[in-house]
Amino acid sequence: MNFLRTLSIPLLTAVLLGIPVIWAFPAELPAWRSLGIVLGWAGCGLLLASLLLMLRETWLAEWLGGLARMYAWHHVLGTVAYLILLAHPLALAADNLATSPVLAWALLSPSAQGWPLWSGWLALLCLMLGMASAFAKRLTYPVWRWLHGLLGVAILLGCLHLWLLGLGPTFFFVLLLSLLFIGWRLIRVDGSLAARPYLVSQVQKVAEGVVEISLRPLAAPISARAGQFVLVGFDDGGRFEGCGESHPFTLSAIDPDGHLRISVKALGDCTQHLQSVEIGVAARVQGGFGDFLIDRPGTAQIWLAGGIGITPFLAVLRDKPLTGPTTLIYLYRQDVDAAYVEELRTLAAGQPQLNLQLHRGESDAASLAAWLPEAAALVGQTAYLCGPPGLVRAAVRILGQRGMPSAHIHFEGFDFR
């Protein structure tokens, strides 16, 4: 990642944080009250930055270093903003605490202060519920999505709080940017205005609980490269009912005629449902996102694929012949889970640069350590990893212990909740 991309998110955050804080910086007020005011505006600025980072636009993702990086920052900034906004009323109350706890409580009590405080408290409670849903991994996606939407409500209630407190120009800055980012997300992303129309043209079962879906473009196809992933939402069609939500899928092929192929493993309610998708169902595709396997060095590479994590490597192998020596280690539990094994064998037979290693069984740390090359063989190599998070974490640890620099180890996360 180049220097400007690395700095892009911190710089944007600094601007969105700095404008309200500097604009509304209190002068000649007691220390605790000043701190409370600064914390309030800092929380607003960080929330705005967090909102900006949930916009799934290809050009924005490219500029900010990828969708996975945007979402990692989205989570961190959202949490920090939340903690700062919790401290905001406490600092304001602390200003009066030295005088009397009664006076301190009066400053926080909505029954004493009316709607300016009711709106602030409601905003904070919505923020709390929305944040709690973000950390509740067991919630189903639709429930999580509705609860997470409370964060948008919290921001609008926060704007009402600012307006009722009579905080003029800075309020308009926060309100306008909030409406812009929330509206953008609802219309362009959730409303699929940023997506291109496709049609399911073929469905093929490639392993137990895995189907490969071919998508034919109905208009200009998206711009994507092998190794990238796309966001796909399937509509109703025939006897199939869409899930009403978009999911990230790594491309398993980009055909010359513009057709895309994705491999869908039944890992949740929607992906289980997609095993029965029918030809002719309309789909909305947005992307491509990510830079996994895009700028590979000409030197030797080691590719590690766990289960459905084979898809980006398959897309690259289907795209064009390799230019450097590459070892592909493909791990799967049982033969019925092993998607594309025969095709990989055929590709390896035709590509002298490709060393294909297939391993069946549980991928525990000891097995992984035995399957990965020893330290001497790793010198000068670059590793690309794709698979379940536990497998990727274990592989990163083993490769690091064997002296591979972290800059030579590449993997991509898909935590877009």
Add this chain to the structure above:
Amino acid sequence: MMRKLFLLGTSLFWLLILTLWFQAGHAPPARTEVAMPVETTYTLAEVSQHSLESDCWMAIDGQVYDLTAYLPEHPSKPSIILPWCGQEASEAYRTKTKGRTHSPAADQLLLGYRIGPLQKDSR
């Protein structure tokens, strides 16, 4: 890590809020009375020495406020508020000189500029 911070921050927040609520509800009146004299009190004569735009105090409902920093933020024209610098302005605050009250938001803002109570015999 973020989940732990969320749980820790939320728990601490509610603990502090509940502590404050409990303290406010159960503070013995005597303790409050003992605490009050520690504050600096001001006479109307002292308030009247701060009657400029660059140094503006007002006495409102038994409390003294230093509103110098707030004057540029006040929504009305300066000619409305400036004459009350250095004055007992309770009635003006309550009625905005037109029979209209200030909002609860304004009451809350005002709290932030309080510097102490007005000495009782100076009212």
